[in-house]
Amino acid sequence: MSTPSTPQVSVPLPRPVIGAMPRYVPGSRGPASAVPPIKLSSNEVPFGPLPSVMETITRAAGTINRYPDMFSVDLTARLAAHVGVEPSHVVTGGGSVAVLAHVLQAYCDAGDQVVYAWRSFEAYPIIAAISGVDAVQVPNAPDGRHDLASMAAAVTDRTKVVILCSPNNPTGPSIDHDSFEAFMAAVPRRVLVVLDEAYVEFVRNSATVDGPGALTRHPNLILVRTFSKAYGLAGLRIGYAVGPEDLIAPVRACVMPFSVSAVAQVAAVASLDAFDELLERVDQVVAERDRVVPAVRELGFAVPDADGNFCWLPVGDAAAPLAQRLSEIEPSVLVRPFAGEGVRITIGTVGENDAMIAGLAAFEQRN
Template structure:
């Protein structure tokens, strides 16, 4: 009887001939916010992911606990949630397509409208940069080409540059408002002027993941634009304001000419019944959600005011985070924050995004900034 084949060695040899799509080698790796290190004598806080520091509402936790039929598939149309959202937003339920977070909804849009077509050059997707780091990954995996337009010096979208970047290959344009990770929000006037320069066959996505935290009265609010422009798609999520990041509930809103295609590209059963019931319950307690959001906005105001008192120059902060344009000092500051049991999100040598967390975490962050002499704008 011959010796048994060494399957480990055989698999290793075979593995050398198995290659992924070439695009994978060209895509950046998504870097999630790291957890804080443990420092003796200090409570650790995670400020590296734009999470709501508050747990879901008690009624939402109860609704989650009552869901026991997880042996059954969820409603693929998420009918109850879409009906609840329709009433809440004042839009037809048919105009809403749910997804696994706003990122899942984005992937559905890209799958429907941008990619590699037969015997043709890939479609182009324009978006600001720096912005949400998942954008280049999603665009690349869809088979489309990223066209990144650098932000202006004040960390806002260069809408003139984005309009100039439109070609006959452009199929989708992404606007992130407020922009993650830098913070500023677009105004309605800015977006309407921009849309006037965009061909009607190009899909324009308004990514409004942080809409509930916006307090600028002139900021764009996507619902009216979706009503006025057939090529506009609005993305929203329950991850931030509602504190349901771990359940992955998001959705897009667009007119029927677009939703008919999004229903084809939608991932089946993307939203679980547990997630759907949690989102519905949270919507039904929207007053309490808004109170919690306001408490985070109040903390954001305290952090922003504190930084500016120290002489730090920071962009307008309309999300649940602040942006520190630290440049080459980025790694140093991130290390100092780690020594204070605070995890922050460093972006190479560009800057650091710090999420608004618990009051004690925010106070410790401000104390660190008060002693740091290399902050942006500090002379």
Template structure:
């Protein structure tokens, strides 16, 4: 007897592997460094805004997210019709592929990069074109440009790149965009942009203003510390933003998520002070790792990358024994978030012992 069957591509969707929670160890505080979460609690005023939103939980959210669009437009000096919000930047990636790719169309991206990319692409019955990152974890933009065929509809540029860490420069991005056909959509995924400290950083807003085929995806999950509320936003030319809104899930961004995002934007100066503190911790961790003999890629997000190959699982186990859980990628390496100072100290200690094995 026949039964309903999903599309063949559904069986091909790779699973998303979330960061594990920390192992509870008696007498020891354990830390989760596996999900690139912000270790700071919500900014003052954000919790109060959320509590006010909870009182209206019997009502649907504002489907148009009008107040949030206004806050974003004022913060980044863009028109409201150049914006689209969704359940995190990952929700926007799903919508972009759905809106711009027919079955069999190609999406070009670096690899290893954000593991949700091939999931979203396969779910839309599109085809992944993975271009290996360079030895230092950077995007090989020349190879990515060469990989664009007549079937390509979307290119994803993750900067800073998750999980390897480096960012592309503005000059590199400009050179790349000059090679991309105008009908191919270029997604500049800036989930970690607030953490970037480098020469010639990408100016995403200026870049999108110069190109009709560029969209920026951003999130409140990382620097803003709203990972549990799932809210992200895209900045794009009006036709692209309209396409994203057309395929968005009705009422997808909750009332409390909208309230938290607006309150966070109002306190952006305080937020950036916290980001500066996390960047200082990142620099301290990198200095400690390099002193211990590690050659980690230049990190521009809130995490560091260890290229470990077949030793990855053993490294993750050693970290777990020390009360810190990291994000292993089997056979490749481990990504470790910058967390509380004590957690970072333990990482430096574990990595120091490991480098001497």
């Protein structure tokens, strides 16, 4: 008597988690048109590279037939001096997202837990899924801040890493020093805490936790930072982590060889050389942020404190209609909707922000 044959699989199958994990949604670029849209959807700075940085990039482009320095030695040394640590306490990678992925690769096995706030940076659940860890999402407080007490309470024996985002993307508030210290006191030292400071250069809140200062007090802390935001090098993909040498060494072991291009390395060094000039540009963004947020609040939107280069409109189910409406005005304004939750709007130039505020006003009048 014959038995049924096992169905044959005709193509390779991916890991089940790949099909189930969320997909990263980049900020809209809009359709090609005669009038380019105002792009406030990706938290980029509105300025091009500084002339000195652009000159360095142009020179470096002539060497791209050669492999880059695999260990980013010059850049690592400069970053160490910039933060105030030894070079062995710094590791670079292809953007802060890649660096964070390397952290999870270094510290998490399948079945371990990673805890993070939600909503927060939408790459966190993707990185967690790819790393094979169980994600524990802790809702933010109503004002858009991390609920640090609940995050500490969510730590279990399986928790290996907790990710904090300050300022939090996309809601805006940063983590204050006292709340951070209380959180660190409540979390076991065996748990690695990652403080994602992608937007730290835009912070003007004196109460915000100082990441490098916190490193001196907490041996289970790593900072993650990027050149994509304040430095205006989003297209070159370079980020870095800072922490105790014994925590950073396993992360460095996970970095893919040559993952930071030579052009990115020299551009980052040139940006550090021009740091004061870059801060002048950051100050322009901060000044616009501090003008835009009150103006948007006056329209009736409950904008949380904004410590990055963006603001958050918690409009719930109106998120998609609001983004659609802004994309239809002239000039078209592109923002980043999170369906059912809210809209994140990047701070642009004065004219770009004025167009966005006018579009918000028109939307409010129609609703």
